[in-house]
Amino acid sequence: xxxxxxxxxxxxxxxxxxxxxxxxxxxxxxxxxxxxxxxxxxxxxxxxxxxxxxxxxxxxxxxxxxxxxxxxxxxxxxxxxxxxxxxxxxxxxxxxxxxxxxxxxxxxxxxxxxxxxxxxxxxxxxxxxxxxxxxxxxxxxxxxxxxxxxxxxxxxxxxxxxxxxxxxxxxxxxxxxxxxxxxxxxxxxxxxxxxxxxxxxxxxxxxxxxxxxxxxxxxxxxxxxxxxxxxxxxxxxxxxxxxxxxxxxxxxxxxxxxxxxxxxxxxxxxxxxxxxxxxxxxxxxxxxxxxxxxxxxxxxxxxxxxxxxxxxxxxxxxxxxxxxxxxxxxxxxxxxxxxxxxxxxxxxxxxxxxxxxxxxxxxxxxxxxxxxxxxxxxxxxxxxxxxxxxxxxxxxxxxxxxxxxxxxxxxxxxxxxxxxxxxxxxxxxxxxxxxxxxxxxxxxxxxxxxxxxxxxxxxxxxxxxxxxxxxxxxxxxxxxxxxxxxxxxxxxxxxxxxxxxxxxxxxxxxxxxxxxxxxxxxxxxxxxxxxxxxxxxxxxxxxxxxxxxxxxxxxxxxxxxxxxxxxxxxxxxxxxxxxxxxxxxxxxxxxxxxxxxxxxxxxxxxxxxxxxxxxxxxxxxxxxxxxxxxxxxxxxxxxxxxxxxxxxxxxxxxxxxxxxxxxxxxxxxxxxxxxxxxxxxxxxxxxxxxxxxxxxxxxxxxxxxxxxxxxxxxxxxxxxxxxxxxxxxxxxxxxxxxxxxxxxxxxxxxxxxxxxxxxxxxxxxxxxxxxxxxxxxxxxxxxxxxxxxxxxxxxxxxxxxxxxx
Numbered sequence: 001x002x003x004x005x006x007x008x009x010x011x012x013x014x015x016x017x018x019x020x021x022x023x024x025x026x027x028x029x030x031x032x033x034x035x036x037x038x039x040x041x042x043x044x045x046x047x048x049x050x051x052x053x054x055x056x057x058x059x060x061x062x063x064x065x066x067x068x069x070x071x072x073x074x075x076x077x078x079x080x081x082x083x084x085x086x087x088x089x090x091x092x093x094x095x096x097x098x099x100x101x102x103x104x105x106x107x108x109x110x111x112x113x114x115x116x117x118x119x120x121x122x123x124x125x126x127x128x129x130x131x132x133x134x135x136x137x138x139x140x141x142x143x144x145x146x147x148x149x150x151x152x153x154x155x156x157x158x159x160x161x162x163x164x165x166x167x168x169x170x171x172x173x174x175x176x177x178x179x180x181x182x183x184x185x186x187x188x189x190x191x192x193x194x195x196x197x198x199x200x201x202x203x204x205x206x207x208x209x210x211x212x213x214x215x216x217x218x219x220x221x222x223x224x225x226x227x228x229x230x231x232x233x234x235x236x237x238x239x240x241x242x243x244x245x246x247x248x249x250x251x252x253x254x255x256x257x258x259x260x261x262x263x264x265x266x267x268x269x270x271x272x273x274x275x276x277x278x279x280x281x282x283x284x285x286x287x288x289x290x291x292x293x294x295x296x297x298x299x300x301x302x303x304x305x306x307x308x309x310x311x312x313x314x315x316x317x318x319x320x321x322x323x324x325x326x327x328x329x330x331x332x333x334x335x336x337x338x339x340x341x342x343x344x345x346x347x348x349x350x351x352x353x354x355x356x357x358x359x360x361x362x363x364x365x366x367x368x369x370x371x372x373x374x375x376x377x378x379x380x381x382x383x384x385x386x387x388x389x390x391x392x393x394x395x396x397x398x399x400x401x402x403x404x405x406x407x408x409x410x411x412x413x414x415x416x417x418x419x420x421x422x423x424x425x426x427x428x429x430x431x432x433x434x435x436x437x438x439x440x441x442x443x444x445x446x447x448x449x450x451x452x453x454x455x456x457x458x459x460x461x462x463x464x465x466x467x468x469x470x471x472x473x474x475x476x477x478x479x480x481x482x483x484x485x486x487x488x489x490x491x492x493x494x495x496x497x498x499x500x501x502x503x504x505x506x507x508x509x510x511x512x513x514x515x516x517x518x519x520x521x522x523x524x525x526x527x528x529x530x531x532x533x534x535x536x537x538x539x540x541x542x543x544x545x546x547x548x549x550x551x552x553x554x555x556x557x558x559x560x561x562x563x564x565x566x567x568x569x570x571x572x573x574x575x576x577x578x579x580x581x582x583x584x585x586x587x588x589x590x591x592x593x594x595x596x597x598x599x600x601x602x603x604x605x606x607x608x609x610x611x612x613x614x615x616x617x618x619x620x621x622x623x624x625x626x627x628x629x630x631x632x633x634x635x636x637x638x639x640x641x642x643x644x645x646x647x648x649x650x651x652x653x654x655x656x657x658x659x660x661x662x663x664x665x666x667x668x669x670x671x672x673x674x675x676x677x678x679x680x681x682x683x684x685x686x687x688x689x690x691x692x693x694x695x696x697x698x699x700x701x702x703x704x705x706x707x708x709x710x711x712x713x714x715x716x717x718x719x720x721x722x723x724x725x726x727x728x729x730x731x732x733x734x735x736x737x738x739x740x741x742x743x744x745x746x747x748x749x750x751x752x753x754x755x756x757x758x759x760x761x762x763x764x765x766x767x768x769x770x771x772x773x774x775x776x777x778x779x780x781x782x783x784x785x786x787x788x789x790x791x792x793x794x795x796x797x798x799x800x801x802x803x804x805x
Contacts, residue, residue, distance in 0.1 A: 007331055009268035009436040012408055015329045016438070020321040021275035021313045026454040028269050032434075036261035038065035043072035048096045051141050052089075062261030064089045071195075071233050072097065076254045078201065078234040080242035083426025085262035087235040091197040092136060094233065095119040098194045099144040099166045116143060119195040120219075120230075121169040124203040126150050126373070127380055129169040132199070134384075136167065150174055152373040162186055172204075172212045175219065177529050180485055183222045190226040195233060202236040202419050202465055204249055206710070206737030207474060209467035211534040213249050214478030217469075217495040218485060220251070225486060237426065238419035238462050245465045251495060266434040269425065269458070271451045273441050274318035312769065315442035316342040319412035320349030322440065326408055327364055327390035328354055334383075335392045335410040336424050340368045341572060342412060346392035348575040363389040366574055370544075370554040395420060407435055413442035414450065416701065416710065418462045445698040445757040448769040469497075473662070473735025476503045480512055480528040487519030544571065547581060547591045558585065562636045562656050563603035565590035569639065570601045585657070599641045599649060604778070607634045609714045609728050611721040612662070616744065621798030622674045627744035630665040630730055632712060633658055661712075664736030666744040667728035670795060672718075675725060678794045680787055682717070685725055688787030689715040690778075691771035692795075693727045695788070696754045698773070700729065703750045704742035711739055748799045755792035758785060 007015075013024065037059045040049050060068070067079045067090035079090045098117040123129040133148050147165035149158065151174065161168060162185060170179070179186055196219065198204075204212045223230055234246045234254065243256035316337055323335040323346055335350075337343045347366035354361040365388055367379050382388035395415065409428040415421055421439075429435030441451040450457040469475065479500055482488060493500060504520055507513040514523035522528065542561040544553045553573050556564055561583060565571055569580040571592055578592035612629035619625075635658040641650045672682075680688055693715040700711050712730050719726035731737040743750050761770035766785040773780060 006433065007329070007407065009266075009434055012326060012329075012331055012436045013268070013270065015325055015331070016272075016322055019325045020272075020318045021278050022273045022318060022440075023275070024270050025273050025451055026271040026457075028454065028458055030264075030267040030269065032266040033262075033264040035263035036062040038062045038261070041065060041069035041072060043069060044093055045097050045100055047100055048093060048141060051096070051139050052093070055139070057089075060089070061086055061263075063087075063257050063259055064261070066259075067233075067257045068093050070255060070257070071231060074231050076232045076246075076250070076252050077257055078236065078239075078242045078246040078254050079257045080236045080239045081258065081260035081262065082264065083237045083423060084264070084429070085237070085260050087237070088132070088135070088199075090235065090257070091121070091195070091199075091233040092139075094195055094231075095121070095167055095197065096136070096139065096141045096144050100141065101143070116166045116192070117194040118166045118168070118189050118192040119197065120175075120193065121167065121197040121199065122175065123169065123171055123199050126152070126171065127376060128199060129171065130377060130380060133169050149179075162189065165189075166192070172215050173534055176211075176215045176481070176532070176534055180215070180218050180222055180481070181527060181529055183225070183485060187226055190223050190228055193223050193226075193228040193230045196230045198232065198234045198249070200236060201234040201242075201246060201249060202239045205465045205467045206731075206739075207471070207733035207735055208535045209249065209465070210469050210471045210474040210735075211478065211532070213251070213467065213469035214474060214481075214496075215534065216250050218478065218482050221482060221492065221495060222485060238422045239465060240462045241465075245467065248467055248469055251469075265429045267425070267429055268434070268436050270436070270438045271441070271454060271457060272318070272322070272438055273451050274313040274315060274443075277313040277317075312443045312767075315412040315440045315447070316345050317349070319410050319440045320346045321353075322438065323390060323392065323410055324350035324353035324364075326410075328357055328359055330389075331407045332386065333390045333408045333410065334406055334427050335390070335412065336415065337392060337394065337412040338415065340370060340394060343368045343392045343394055344572045344575060346412065347390075348572075350390055350392070351575060363387070365391050367391050367393040369394060370556055372552065372554060375554075395424075407433065409435070409437045411437070411439045413440065413444065414447050414701065418460050419465075422462070443767065443769050445695050445754075445761075445770055446701055448761070449699075449753075449757055468736075468738060470499045471735045472499070472503055475500065476507060477528065477532045479503055480507060480522065481532060483507075483513055483520050484522035484528050487516070487521050488513070489519040541588065542583070542585070543589045544573075544578075545589050545591050546578070547593050553578070553592070556590070558588075559659065561585070561590060562659070563605070565592070566603065566636065566639060566654055566656065568601060568641075568652060569603075570597065570599070599643055602640045602642065603636050603654075604638045604640065604651070605634055605636045606778075607632060607712070607714045608716075609633070609665070609730070611667070611719075611728075618800075619798075620668075620795065620800070623668055623670045623795050623798070625666070625668045625744065625747055627666050627741060628664070630663060630667070630728055632661045632663065632665075632714065632730055634661070635659065661730075661732075661734060663731045663734060664738075664740045665728045665730035666740040666747065667726055668747075668795060669719075669722045669724040669726045670791070671724055674794060675791070678790050680790055680794075684784055684787040685717045685791075686715075687782035687784030688791040689717060689725055689727055691758070691766060691783045691785055691788035692754065692791055693729065694771050694773040694776065694780075694783070695758050696727070696729055696751060699750065699753050699757060700739060700743055702753050703746040704739040710737060748796070751792060751796055751799070755789060755796060758788055758792070761785075 063081050064086055067077050070077045071094045079087045098119050101116050129148055136146050145165050146167045147161040149161050149168050149170040232250050243254050246254035319335055326333045335346050337346050343366045347364055350364045351361035365379055406428045411424055425437035441447040513520045541555040565580045566583050571578045577596040578594050580590050580592050582591045610631040614626040614628040616627045636656045638651050638653045640648050642648055693713040697711050697713045710732050712732050715727040717725050731740050758770045766783050771783050
């Protein structure tokens with residue numbers, strides 16, 4: 001195989017013609033763009049400048065020059081330019097300048113003279129931090145002592161980093177759990193801190209963003225304790241209002257640099273719609289994809305997005321065919337899938353195709369969360385060096401990892417946001433060659449709508465980043481963490497805002513904090529950070545252990561373990577099937593044995609919700625729309641075994657604990673007599689409500705920065721808190737993420753699109769393109785398409801959106 005062959009986008013599309021089951025619906029070409037250059041700022045030290053000039057960078061792109069000059073002058077900056085626009089220079093140059101002493105105003109200090117000024121680089125993923133370290137080390141600037149600090153770093157290496165490193169690359173989680181609580185041991189580092197870099201800052205949204213905002217305020221607090229006031233540099237390829245988001249994240253006045261002066265190759269972007277499933281072969285492919293599937297309408301890493309149906313083949317199976325065709329033709333390709341299992345399926349299908357054609361299948365791999373650190377690093381090296389020609393990945397690889405050889409990117413289904421769409425498509429063409437991006441539509445209401453409305457697909461603006469640092473469910477634990485680090489005082493209102501005081505009073509009442517004349521102190525024996533997950537995940541990681549050898553295959557978070565590695569679950573790792581023989585939640589381990597039993601497994605769950613309180617409501621005639629606090633309880637109750645044909649051969653009960661989520665939701669009610677007058681009888685109502693709930697979750701991305709994997713929903717024909725038929729759609733993270741609030745504000749637009757999506761779908765009684773959900777805990781039953789249309793007609797009859805929004 002000739003792997004260094006360069007193919008044009010049109011040639012790549014020719015390769016795909018006749019592949020899979022579908023066809024190209026639309027092609028749009030983005031033209032190339034010329035560079036706008038600028039000189040190096042005079043403030044850059046000669047040593048650092050000559051190092052970059054040695055790599056061929058003799059002049060900068062205009063946005064790089066502007067950003068570097070501002071940062072070197074001590075100005076807080078967010079650089080928001082396109083993918084592959086060289087944003088990293090805006091912080092690499094100041095970081096290396098600081099390491100050489102150019103930014104150190106206290107050079108007379110003994111500590112600073114021994115160590116030099118320090119910089120802290122924060123990344124949302126380990127892969128991105130590892131990539132940045134590789135690039136910085138290649139520059140070999142004298143005096144720069146680089147180190148990556150994350151959960152994989154051995155204790156001995158951590159001690160060296162604490163005492164000697166002056167450029168530390170880490171993540172908000174490590175900062176939260178380790179560096180800030182142990183700030184006394186890091187005192188020399190804090191004393192010399194000059195720069196804080198926050199890369200890919202648009203990732204910090206929802207609850208994760210709110211927690212990170214709290215961590216950054218704690219960081220500023222600790223730095224000030226040791227006399228430092230660092231300059232903040234943020235970077236994002238995709239943000240609607242980067243300055244506003246950066247200010248909310250850091251609490252600082254931030255200047256945005258947005259004029260992109262970088263050159264950009266032409267990009268051909270295609271929309272591909274899969275056709276009907278190709279019979280038994282597709283069923284066999286998808287049976288593997290169902291391994292570890294999660295049921296319920298509770299958001300999670302579900303494998304059910306790969307399920308074929310009678311209408312259209314799954315996006316994952318279709319992408320597997322297209323991916324294999326491109327890699328087999330020598331095109332270095334990255335394929336994104338939304339779930340971990342989907343990633344495994346795409347990679348396995350491509351490997352199988354290469355093997356069938358007598359080609360080397362080892363050039364294809366999967367990349368996802370849950371892999372061991374050494375596996376991830378090896379895959380990243382293979383992608384950079386070109387020994388891997390095809391990689392299937394979750395969004396873990398959508399960020400700015402430098403992969404210069406990629407010619408094509410495939411997207412198996414809508415990635416959730418326009419920001420992610422641009423990030424993923426932007427992975428191709430980074431070497432300056434024209435590239436191809438191909439969106440493969442999932443059998444989903446939103447994907448179906450977008451692939452048939454290309455102007456909507458290409459014309460959608462980047463969403464405003466939803467992030468609320470005053471969220472009390474987030475701010476309260478962050479205040480507890482801050483108090484454990486240093487006593488809270490009245491001066492901290494400048495960091496955390498006046499909303500902190502009711503929460504502080506509540507923490508005192510619960511004996512979490514203790515009031516003293518000098519401030520508010522942590523009052524317990526444990527560490528508050530041990531109870532706070534920045535990413536809102538459900539519990540500690542569960543190790544997946546191969547019973548025969550004791551080898552740890554990978555990890556899965558505690559919540560996902562309920563639905564993916566329960567006793568009897570089939571689990572896939574790099575194309576190899578295992579069966580779980582035991583899930584020990586107390587020990588944090590799942591034990592598996594290697595083998596393919598010939599069936600797949602899918603978890604089933606039940607969900608219910610309680611209304612805690614409505615904070616906003618409006619009447620739509622007989623209907624009422626609410627926004628407020630809800631409590632959602634979910635429990636995995638059983639799992640199904642399915643043959644490759646899709647036939648269910650058994651359902652087996654599970655005894656797993658219930659999970660509770662307190663969050664924000666939008667819900668609506670309609671009186672039973674109104675439904676009856678509209679022909680929605682008691683036997684029809686459950687299916688109508690359930691169908692409307694499913695489709696509304698699928699279309700929430702039209703009005704909020706979230707997709708169905710960020711959102712949950714429950715419907716009931718008679719809810720005890722309302723005494724009426726009720727549907728709730730809720731944020732999937734504790735305390736809320738802002739999605740339900742956006743949906744409430746634009747409910748007319750959102751629910752009208754929901755009704756239209758169901759009405760215009762060509763199916764007779766409902767399909768994944770309209771009312772079936774890929775993560776329904778009730779197995780998509782009951783559902784009533786025509787009842788849902790009548791229900792939504794009634795609901796929207798007197799609807800209006802809040803004019804304040």
